[in-house]
Amino acid sequence: MRHWPQKALLALLLLCLLSGANLVLPSYALAQAELPDVPLADTALEARARKLMKDVRCVVCQAQSIDESDAGIANDMRRLIRSEIASGKSDDEIRHYLAARYGDFVLFKPPFKASTALLWAGPFLLLGLGAVIMVMFFRKRTTTLAPGSLSAEEMRRVEAALQEGPLQEPPLQQTGEPATRPDHGSGA
Amino acid sequence: MRRLFFILPLLCLAGLVILFWRGLDPARDPSSLPSALIGQKVAEITLPGLGDRPGIASTDFAGEITVLNFFASWCAPCRAEHPLIKELASLPGIRVVGITFKDTPADSEKYLAELGNPYLAIGVDDSGRAGMEFGLTGVPETYVIDREGIIRYRLAQPLDAGRLEKELKPLLAELTK
Numbered sequence: 001m002r003h004w005p006q007k008a009l010l011a012l013l014l015l016c017l018l019s020g021a022n023l024v025l026p027s028y029a030l031a032q033a034e035l036p037d038v039p040l041a042d043t044a045l046e047a048r049a050r051k052l053m054k055d056v057r058c059v060v061c062q063a064q065s066i067d068e069s070d071a072g073i074a075n076d077m078r079r080l081i082r083s084e085i086a087s088g089k090s091d092d093e094i095r096h097y098l099a100a101r102y103g104d105f106v107l108f109k110p111p112f113k114a115s116t117a118l119l120w121a122g123p124f125l126l127l128g129l130g131a132v133i134m135v136m137f138f139r140k141r142t143t144t145l146a147p148g149s150l151s152a153e154e155m156r157r158v159e160a161a162l163q164e165g166p167l168q169e170p171p172l173q174q175t176g177e178p179a180t181r182p183d184h185g186s187g188a
Numbered sequence: 189m190r191r192l193f194f195i196l197p198l199l200c201l202a203g204l205v206i207l208f209w210r211g212l213d214p215a216r217d218p219s220s221l222p223s224a225l226i227g228q229k230v231a232e233i234t235l236p237g238l239g240d241r242p243g244i245a246s247t248d249f250a251g252e253i254t255v256l257n258f259f260a261s262w263c264a265p266c267r268a269e270h271p272l273i274k275e276l277a278s279l280p281g282i283r284v285v286g287i288t289f290k291d292t293p294a295d296s297e298k299y300l301a302e303l304g305n306p307y308l309a310i311g312v313d314d315s316g317r318a319g320m321e322f323g324l325t326g327v328p329e330t331y332v333i334d335r336e337g338i339i340r341y342r343l344a345q346p347l348d349a350g351r352l353e354k355e356l357k358p359l360l361a362e363l364t365k
Contacts, residue, residue, distance in 0.1 A: 035315060059325045062219060072290070073325060076316040101231075101323035103224035 037075055040082050049085050053078055055108050056098060065108065223342040224323055230337050231321035235287060235311030238296055244285060244311030244318075249337040253282045253363045255356075256331040257307070258319060260291040261299035263327045265346040270303045272347045273330075276356065277306035281364040285309040289327045290316050332356070334363050 040046040053067035058074040066074040066081075077098070084094050095107060104110040112120050150158065210216065225231075230246050237243035248254075255276050259266040277284040286307035288296045293312060313319055322331065325344055332341035341359055343351065 059221060072316070076320060079315075080317070080320060099224070101224060101320065102325075103222050103323075105221055 035075075035079060037078055038082075040086055042086075045085050046082075048091065049078075049082050052081055052085075052091050052094060055095075056081070057106050057108055059102055059106060220344070221325070223339075223344070225339050226342060228339055230333050230339055231318075233311075233318045233321055235313055235318055238288060238293055238310040238312050241307075242309040244287060244309055246337065248285075248309070249333050251335055253335060253360065254333040255282055255284045255360075256333060257284065257286045258289045258313075258322075258324055258327050258329045259286055259299075260289045260327050261295040262291065263289075266328045267299075267303065269328055269346040269348070270306075272349065272352050274304060274306040275352065276360075277308075279357075279360060282360055283308055285311070287311045287313050287318060289313050289319055289324070330356075332359060332363070 040049060050067060054065050056066045056077060058064045058066045058069035058071055058077075060071040060073050061069050064074075066077045081094055084097070085091075095111075098106050099111070104116060110116045110119065230249050232246045233244065234246070235244045244256075255273075257273055259270075273284065273286075276282070284306055286309075288310060290313070291299075292314075296310070296312075311318065316324075322329070322339075323342075328346050330341075330343040330347055331339055334340050340363065341356070343355075347356070
């Protein structure tokens with residue numbers, strides 16, 4: 001009997017909790033009135049459904065796929081994908097259905113078409129542009145260095161300059177040092 | 189060629205300034221998604237009515253200018269926009285209809301009894317499947333459908349007085365002409 005007041009308190013507390021839960025639960029349950037998300041019985045079909053879910057973006061969370069999102073709409077889409085797969089629709093048909101309603105954004109891998117062409121081809125276009133610029137740059141450099149680009153008059157002047165050779169060299173000559181290098185190949 | 193080397197960085201800078209300037213616009217919502225169904229025919233749906241009210245069928249949209257509003261009793265922003273939906277319902281020449289989204293009929297009834305019913309017809313979408321046909325991302329959402337049954341406008345957020353005056357009313361006036 002010594003414990004009676006404590007027990008009564010506990011009972012009262014429990015009662016409060018329960019009634020509190022009763023007050024809170026219905027509205028919560030309504031907001032979350034989601035139908036259960038049941039995997040398909042056929043494991044092969046379920047695997048296909050899961051694979052497709054990983055490629056479909058949750059339109060509420062946007063950075064998550066519907067496979068990993070808890071949003072209500074993601075749950076709806078998962079149920080849709082499962083029921084469509086169970087009724088024999090192909091993956092592409094389901095993708096097309098979703099993209100037609102939510103836009104290509106709903107697919108993590110948007111299809112290649114006129115409006116997404118730049119998105120897909122853009123990186124390759126830039127790479128190509130870079131290659132063209134590079135080729136132009138190097139071509140220009142090599143052509144200015146090529147001997148064939150000199151005119152006959154220029155070639156004659158080059159020959160003349162080469163023959164004059166040592167005379168054109170700076171002051172070293174005047175110090176009396178020999179024109180050929182000494183000890184070439186015999187030194188340490 | 190040398191002039192290009194002076195102009196190019198300036199052009200890049202100008203491009204970036206425009207980009208950043210637009211990014212700083214407070215009215216811009218980077219997470220808002222384009223509505224894929226604008227300009228498309230309304231999806232084929234048939235929804236039972238709430239209680240003994242008429243339901244929604246896509247064939248009803250022909251010949252009428254319709255404002256379709258998705259709502260639910262558990263959705264707080266729906267309550268906030270409700271007076272504006274009533275205002276829309278009072279405009280001549282248009283038909284305002286609703287779809288309750290994932291709500292129990294009893295709660296929808298309570299919501300309408302409390303706030304008033306501006307809807308001429310109310311469909312019940314308990315599975316969310318009809319919402320998906322519209323590309324719905326949440327409630328509330330509001331659509332304008334023209335006489336040919338083509339979706340002309342979609343608002344994927346609660347209606348506010350500014351949008352009602354600046355976007356919806358001019359569009360409805362143009363459609364009812």
